[in-house]
Amino acid sequence: MSVQQHSCQKIRILGVDPGSRITGFGVIDVIGNQHFYVASGCIKTTPGAPLAERIRIIVRNLQEVITTYQPTQTAVEQVFVNVNPAATLVLGQARGAALAALTLGELPVYEYTALQVKQAVVGRGKAAKEQVQHMVVQMLSLSGTPQADAADALAVALTHALRNCSLASRIQQGLTIKSGRFR
Template sequence: MARRILGIDPGSRITGFGVIDVIGQQRHYVASGCIRTPQGAPLTERVKVLVDGLFDVIATYRPTESAIEQVFVNVNPAATLMLGQARGACLSALVMRDLPVAEYTALQVKQSVVGHGKAPKEQVQYMVVTMLNLSGTPQADAADALAVALAHANHSGGAIGALARQGLRIKGGRLA
């Protein structure tokens, strides 16, 4: 049975999205792009743009599950807060459309797609292009979102992933 995964790379200015189909061990590119919020706009306007944009993506591509990158804490608290607010808007849009949501750190995504967690963005982009047999390189945020979707496909496959998709709680590779 085919699974359609929506990957999200949240950002306060640019939020990337990537949609892939997973059939057995094969991954197929469906779509990718970016939702851009108006620069300098108030937070409420940015949140609306993100939610409406994701509603459109969900309505257009009809994913069966979703994955989103977790926020990392950087040296600028204001930037971290803005990123967290954008991520919250994205999470809200996903759950309001009844999509199961998985969360992955940037380290987990890079390890899954590239093989090590310290990979530069260019290497992640290259692996996304290679794994999905793309004819060109997607914009960086869209490539990151596709990497999140690929990481979810890699982590959620097999028997344990099937149990988790049925709503059973998995912790440390075991039923919890």
């Protein structure tokens, strides 16, 4: 994609924090350097249901979110390697379901690690969930604190907006990228 496609004129970003029990989603609009809250929530699967049923719930509900809010870009948190390999595998499958829903919607998908999200939103990679929630409330001027998974999804969307707009504004200022560095 060209840089102009990434400009910060106006974009709607769907952020997703995948989970096998709860998948958070957050939708923001970005106009210039301003971020506006659109919606957020959680897709909850049936506790104890077979994995295939939970995957179906995630895909169908994300497709509904896409249809309702019409995002132009999506951002997903990458899976971290857990101490428990079985839990990591299940989380990876839930993430795969989210990616399938997004790609079936023919949307560009950007991926960020938890460290990148915390650094972008809080300013440090070891930030606690409560700090992420607090900064999401501040950055989007929310009247209340969203549920943790929804706040994480909003943080993923904000991370994409901040990284996307930062790159576009630097290029608009005449900076170029050479050998992976701004000049």
